[in-house]
Amino acid sequence: MSDGVSHRIKGARPGTGPRARRGRWRDPTTALIFLLPMLALFIVFRFMPAFGSIGMSLTDYKISGEWSLVGLENYERLISDQVFLDSLKTTAIYTAIYVPLTIVIALATAMLLNSVVWWKGVFRGALFLPYVTSFILAGLVWRWVYEVDGLINGLLAELGAGPIGFLEETALVLPSLAVVSAWKGFGYSMLILMAGLKAIPDSYLEAARVDGASAWQRFWKVILPLLKPVLFFVLVIETIVSFQVFDTIYVMTGGGPARASYTLVYALYDQGFRAFDFGYAATIGVVIFLIVLVITLIQRRFLDREA
Amino acid sequence: MTVLKTTADTPSSAMTQQPPRRSRWRGRRWPLNMLLLVISLITVTPFFLMVILALSPADSAGIPQQLPERLTLDNISRMLGASGFIRWTINTIIYSVVSVVIVLLAAAMAGYAFARKRFPGRQVLMWSFLATLMVPVQAMIIPYFVLISNLEGVNTYWGLIVPTLANAQAVFLMRQFIRDLPEELFEAAKVDGAPEWRVFFQLVLPLTKPVLATLGIFVFLWHWNDFLWPLVVAQSDDMRTLTVGLATLRTADVSTPELMAGATISVIPCIIVFFVLQRYLVNSIAMTGIK
Numbered sequence: 001m002s003d004g005v006s007h008r009i010k011g012a013r014p015g016t017g018p019r020a021r022r023g024r025w026r027d028p029t030t031a032l033i034f035l036l037p038m039l040a041l042f043i044v045f046r047f048m049p050a051f052g053s054i055g056m057s058l059t060d061y062k063i064s065g066e067w068s069l070v071g072l073e074n075y076e077r078l079i080s081d082q083v084f085l086d087s088l089k090t091t092a093i094y095t096a097i098y099v100p101l102t103i104v105i106a107l108a109t110a111m112l113l114n115s116v117v118w119w120k121g122v123f124r125g126a127l128f129l130p131y132v133t134s135f136i137l138a139g140l141v142w143r144w145v146y147e148v149d150g151l152i153n154g155l156l157a158e159l160g161a162g163p164i165g166f167l168e169e170t171a172l173v174l175p176s177l178a179v180v181s182a183w184k185g186f187g188y189s190m191l192i193l194m195a196g197l198k199a200i201p202d203s204y205l206e207a208a209r210v211d212g213a214s215a216w217q218r219f220w221k222v223i224l225p226l227l228k229p230v231l232f233f234v235l236v237i238e239t240i241v242s243f244q245v246f247d248t249i250y251v252m253t254g255g256g257p258a259r260a261s262y263t264l265v266y267a268l269y270d271q272g273f274r275a276f277d278f279g280y281a282a283t284i285g286v287v288i289f290l291i292v293l294v295i296t297l298i299q300r301r302f303l304d305r306e307a
Numbered sequence: 308m309t310v311l312k313t314t315a316d317t318p319s320s321a322m323t324q325q326p327p328r329r330s331r332w333r334g335r336r337w338p339l340n341m342l343l344l345v346i347s348l349i350t351v352t353p354f355f356l357m358v359i360l361a362l363s364p365a366d367s368a369g370i371p372q373q374l375p376e377r378l379t380l381d382n383i384s385r386m387l388g389a390s391g392f393i394r395w396t397i398n399t400i401i402y403s404v405v406s407v408v409i410v411l412l413a414a415a416m417a418g419y420a421f422a423r424k425r426f427p428g429r430q431v432l433m434w435s436f437l438a439t440l441m442v443p444v445q446a447m448i449i450p451y452f453v454l455i456s457n458l459e460g461v462n463t464y465w466g467l468i469v470p471t472l473a474n475a476q477a478v479f480l481m482r483q484f485i486r487d488l489p490e491e492l493f494e495a496a497k498v499d500g501a502p503e504w505r506v507f508f509q510l511v512l513p514l515t516k517p518v519l520a521t522l523g524i525f526v527f528l529w530h531w532n533d534f535l536w537p538l539v540v541a542q543s544d545d546m547r548t549l550t551v552g553l554a555t556l557r558t559a560d561v562s563t564p565e566l567m568a569g570a571t572i573s574v575i576p577c578i579i580v581f582f583v584l585q586r587y588l589v590n591s592i593a594m595t596g597i598k
Contacts, residue, residue, distance in 0.1 A: 027424045027425045027426055028424075028425075028426040028427065030420070030424055030503050031420040031424035031425075031426040031429075032420075032426070033503075034416040034417065034419055034420035034424070034503075034507070035416070035417050035420045035421075035432075037409075037412075037413040037416060037417070038413045038414060038416065038417035038436075038473065038478055039417070039432075041413065041469070041472050041473035042436060042439065042473045042475075044454075044473075045451070045454075045469070045470045045472070045473045046436075046439040046442070046447075046473045046475075047435075047439070048450070048454070049447035049450035049451055049454065050439065050442045050446075050447060052447075052450035052453075052454075053446055053447055053449060053450050056449060056450060056453070061453070065457070108346075109343070109346060112339055112342060112343045112346070113343065115336070115339055116336060116339050116340050116343055117336060118336070118340055119340075122347075123343050123344070123347050124589070125581075125582075125585055126347035126348075126350055126351050127346070127347055127350050128581075128585075128588075128589065129350065129351060129354065129578075129581065130350065130353075130354075132528055132577045132578070132580065132581045132588075133532065133574050133577055134531070134532035134533075134534065134550050134573075134574075134577075135532070135534065136532075136534055136550040136553055136554045137532075137550075137553075137570050137573065137574055138353075139554070140553060140554075140566060140567075140570050141353045141354075141356075141357045141567070141570065142353065144360070144563055144566075144567070145353060145356075151356065151370060151371050154370065154371040155371050158371070183350065183353070188592060188598060191589055191592045191593050192592065192593065192596060194593065195593040195594070233596070237596075237598065240443070243443075244443055244445055246445065246534070246535055247534045247535070247550075247554075250534070250538075250554060251554045265445045265535075268445060268448070268449075269535070269539075272448070272449050272452070272539075273452075273539050278449050278452075278453060281449050282449040282450065285445065285446035285447065285448065285449055286446065288443055288445055288446045289441075289442055289443060289446040292441060292442075292443050292446075293441055296441050
């Protein structure tokens, strides 16, 4: 339809002629009709729940549907709830392990991929593969990898060592879980960082080389500073992701041992769908939202300054 | 369905200016290639072993002591035969495919309105859509559940699907793409007096095929791999999706090879999507930061 006529009116400018003017008046109605499905979905399943979650955090909503307004009681309970405070700490420790681990792997593989010429596509595909799978699959496979008669302990047994309780020892469980998430997730950051590395003009690196800078110096003095905005973007995304960790914990440890992997979202799930204390669970949801919001605002701040 | 990113302008500018050069770190490629090979092998090893385990006979000594002497499809056929596995697969297909179709259609419509129509509050509305990306799904899961259970949607397909469809990243990408289409096409259609629905179905949809394909992949993967929402809303045995079904299987009831067989089957669509559409996937992440 369009191709046949487009050459005829090539000179037409938007907003000229009587038809265009009439079209402009028609716009709001047409727009509303086209927007309607998405708008309805957003109102019911984004705007309402977002505010609903804050509203529910002020109630003692129970699964029966009965509720009464309790003010800030849930929030007072939060700050004195040792289980919740520990979950906050656990999530923070997990993040402190997961984020640097993921970013170092992602940056290393991105730089390797950018500098290597053979089979680049194959390598990139292999490294990116875990990203398209589910956290549940990652959790199931790695649960076996970590098991007493699983892969790593089996190899250790051959050497006469072990077994190591990767998921059974309090000190090991968070690093072990972080490795699984890093394995599953680093491909995303790797792709973003690769694009960032490609944007660094070759001439900069050439100039540094001519000036006698070693590869090490070029990395710290040229590549890293120029990569800073991209690196920061990746850092923020991975931090947000790590505050939302749940699936692997559900399938690998169930929050254990002794709540050593009991994270924020796990606490929310536990309060909401095991204790059925919806009001309190919604309050934990608000806290998760606030954390993500703060991280996002820091990102905005930083990017505005860079720009 | 996490965060979006309008902020990754650096990656996007990167894609437009790939200088033709191969000079970086010349002469060091051998060790670098080897290092990359080792990292890649470590990365795919869990997949490889998952498949080997899935094909191992129940009586084999097991990895890593030894690789199985023969391979068998027993585990796979037992998974397919029992435990509602087929039902979970069908549920997952319904959850993913229906969601992809509705999200793409609704997002294309909304994107068209945002990109091509003037109406009061357009900017505010687009930004308030995008602002919802800051609210993690986990934070809204309780209101979702209360809402859906009040509407009697627990353990139904619509209850599972509908809350996941409001997708700001999809609307935003559609809007960007449709906005960059040549104005002349729309003027021509207008001059022709084509009704809006024809403009949409015969102009907008065909022209946005590339971005629809990309979005389709992401929406499919998000749903196929989704866990928390299906876990809470699809509780009955025959409403479970694959992720929920596999995660709730008790290790007492299934052997590790059987579990790996289930995992292997569940990942096949993702692997197919990955191999067929890798280029789309990789480029769109690099250009838009979509996650």
